[in-house]
Amino acid sequence: MKRNAGRDADATRGRILAAATQEFARYGLGGARVDRIAERSGANKRMLYYYFKDKEGLFLASLEDRYSHIRGAEQELRLEHLAPREALRRLVGFTWNYYLEHPEFVTLLNSENLHKGRHMARSARVRPLHLPLLHMLGDILRRGAREGTFRRGIDPMQLYISIAAEGYFYLSNRYTLSRVFGRNLMTRRALREREAHITDTILNAVRREPA
Amino acid sequence: MKRNAGRDADATRGRILAAATQEFARYGLGGARVDRIAERSGANKRMLYYYFKDKEGLFLASLEDRYSHIRGAEQELRLEHLAPREALRRLVGFTWNYYLEHPEFVTLLNSENLHKGRHMARSARVRPLHLPLLHMLGDILRRGAREGTFRRGIDPMQLYISIAAEGYFYLSNRYTLSRVFGRNLMTRRALREREAHITDTILNAVRREPA
Amino acid sequence: MKRNAGRDADATRGRILAAATQEFARYGLGGARVDRIAERSGANKRMLYYYFKDKEGLFLASLEDRYSHIRGAEQELRLEHLAPREALRRLVGFTWNYYLEHPEFVTLLNSENLHKGRHMARSARVRPLHLPLLHMLGDILRRGAREGTFRRGIDPMQLYISIAAEGYFYLSNRYTLSRVFGRNLMTRRALREREAHITDTILNAVRREPA
Amino acid sequence: MKRNAGRDADATRGRILAAATQEFARYGLGGARVDRIAERSGANKRMLYYYFKDKEGLFLASLEDRYSHIRGAEQELRLEHLAPREALRRLVGFTWNYYLEHPEFVTLLNSENLHKGRHMARSARVRPLHLPLLHMLGDILRRGAREGTFRRGIDPMQLYISIAAEGYFYLSNRYTLSRVFGRNLMTRRALREREAHITDTILNAVRREPA
DNA sequence: GATGAATGAGGGTTCATTCAT
DNA sequence: GATGAATGAACCCTCATTCAT
Secondary structure, rough: OOOHHHHHHHHHHHHHHHHHHHHHHHHHHHHOOHHHHHHOOOOHHHHHHHHOOOOOHHHHHHHHHHHHHHHHHHHOHHHHHOOHHHHHHHHHHHHHHHHHHHHHHHHHHHHHHHHHOOOOHHHHOHHHHHHHHHHHHHHHHHHHHHOOOEEEOHHHHHHHHHHHHHHHHHHHOOOHHHHOOOOOOOHHHHHHHHHHHHHHHHHHHOOOOOO | OOOOOOOOOHOOOOOOHHHHHHHHHHHHHHHHHHHHHHHHHHHOOHHHHHOOOOHHHHHHHHHHHHHHHHHHHHHOOOOOHHHHHHHHHHHHHHHHHHHHHHHHHHHHHHHHHHHOOOHHHHHHOOOHHHHHHEEEEEEHHHHHHOOEEEEEOOOHHHHHHHHHHHHHHHHHOOHHHHHHHOOOOOOHHHHHHHHHHHHEEEEEEEEOOOO | OOOOHHHHHHHHHHHHHHHHHHHHHHHHHHHHHHHHHHHHHHHHHHHHHHHOHHHHHHHHHHHHHHHHHHHHHHHHOOOOHHOOOHHHHHHHHHHHHHHHHHHHHHHHHHHHHOOOOHHHOOOOHHHHHHHOOOOHHHHHHHHHHHHHOEEOOOHHHHHHHHHHHHHHHHHHHHHHHHHHHHHOOHHHHHHHHHHHHHHHHHHHHEEEEOO | OOOOOOOHHEEEEHHHHHHHHHHHOOOOOOOOOOOHHHHOOOOOOHHHHHHOOOOOOOOHHHHHHHHHHHHHHHHHOOHHHHOOOHHHHHHHHHHHHHHHHOOOHHHHHHHHHOOOOOHHHHOHHHHHHOOOHHHHHHHHHHHHHHHHHEEEOOHHHHOOOOHHHHHHHHHOOHHHHHHOOOOOOOHHHHHHHHHHHHHHHHHHHHOOOOO
16 A cells, blocks of 8 residues: 555646646736646645645745756756857857746746745745856856957846846736737747847847957 | 815825825735725725726726826937937936836836736727837937947837846846845945946947947 | 706606616616616716605605506506406406516516515505506496306405416516426517417406306 | 534535525525525535535526425326316415415515526526426316316416416515505415415316307 | 715625645 | 635625715
């Protein structure tokens, strides 16, 4: 008896987490419904509480999970082996495409920020995930400066925030932007144009001033 | 006597709208509480429905009101009289500072985007407010290109979205960014640095390629 | 000044009463909305209270008005001049058609009965309207008995209740009856059949037993 | 211990249904109060929604339940074994007494008709309950015609509607009728007289014309 | 006679959460 | 490890009615 209860447990936990992430992404923390999460995950409502304590615990778990996912994918780019401009170009492309393909990440972050980051404040898991990112970007900038391609004195965090901002804002705010400018921002062509625009903007932002 | 803060339709409506904007900004559409809005506006709860039909009507009114406000302030910059680079610098500065001083605008837009823009979809007031903005920015770009300062072929909308994105994302996501990078993004110094970074980034993005 | 304010007042009162009758008929006393009555009558809400005291006063006024109307129309039949069988046939036909053409009367009565007749209890106007009806029917029965067509000993009230019941119930309960029996009770043909059935039933009920 | 009246789904559901039926009968659909139903059933208010979705779902359930009850009792009369006249007499008696003893059925139907039968329209349970009734009555009429007691060509539905109407209307409208005719319709004697009147009326309606 | 603004009580419904098994 | 029944607080909204003008 009790054969691989552990495996089943993990599976249940995983299904709940996946359903929750979807739900939070779609409706925000406040709009998310515990009932819907239970139903979609095929788990009993009581199980959510068993595994995650409460709705907010579940929200935090989603957040951690998604942070871990993007940072993991990022590290697999192995940018330290590429020439600085190329490395930067790849990071920009990756970031844009990640947001595009994982819209739940964007909405999750918006929710957490609406709540002033109070869930992450209680988490020790998120912060460490980001040290490699800054190191990597710092390394690229240093190498670029040394070889004369990039300006000196660029703050890796400021640059990263720009890389993120240019895509994140476009996608996160696409509904209001579409209405406001009367254009569909999500056609294949529009997306291609935005990616090009972002790449240009970021590369222009770091390049050394011409003599 | 005259215990009435009431009996003045416009004033009552205005107080409700102000309180609602605050509330929606703080808690989002779903998290906002109609009771709190009523209480803070000093109006009877019934009045919210009298003037705005329902919670969502009130939300839309807030949104329209805030859009109208930023676009109005923007038009007062009178950028058409300035040299292109200076005009652009001012627009960047204005946008950054507006978000900084009116955080409610940022959260309001996030909420509307969480709901896929469905409130604005029913509004005819918002769209027209934005035509002058695009014209103005198009005019600046054209003048800059003509005088040789700016590149040709820049899409005013793409540029505007970048101007907005660089500040909006930094401020909107400051809670997660702070945790993630372990830095306080809201010190006076940090804000000054970000504004400088944004200005550089945008000006670099439009300047003509050196020969 | 104040020229024919009386005429206007009567007109306003009349429009309110008409709108109220419609509203009560459609939604019942509980479901009726004072706002809707005001709007449809084109009168200010305050006026309803001015003329009728409150919602229940308005309901009673509707009731009295409709009772007065049907009894008035009934008296115009001048049945006392007709042969007993013909007089009875006409009364049956009139009653059926009145309910058919004035469905509001039916719903109004149902509402009042749901409320155990407590509005009428306060009215002195309704009772006297019905004395002539009983006299008239009593007169018909007496004449019929004397000429040998009708049985003796029929209670005019019992008979009248049957005359009313046969049509009233069919029309009042047509929705449930239609569903329950799977037939449309309101086609022209169905209505003709019901009228014939009722006439037969009532005439059979009073005729003298064959020797 | 065992302070729980609860933890028994069927029992809870049943208590809610009983309380709801009473409440709807007394105040109509619009006038019924969910709070009162909860309180009287001893259940938590939330449970009404758990079992019946919403107030209208509860109303429909009451309706279905009461239809099922009357039709069930009716079938137990086993009229197919009786002589036609006796069978009809019993059906009339049963119908009258059922309305008398179950006034909630009458008010429930009135409510549903006020709402144009829209709840029943969504129910598949009610219709089938009535097929046996029509068959039974059709059978009685056929047997009566064959033996020469009854007329031919009587529509069972028309006859049933008359049987119902004669008692239903008297009881349903007893409040207005009492006021209007100035007589107490509910004394034991009055009820006996009405039952006799109805029986006579219905039997007269079907009997074969004398040669 | 007439108006629009205002009121407070309470309406149905939904929520995250916990209990008993 | 899992379940369905149960909870009570609170949410958005609507009501008949009245006040100030």
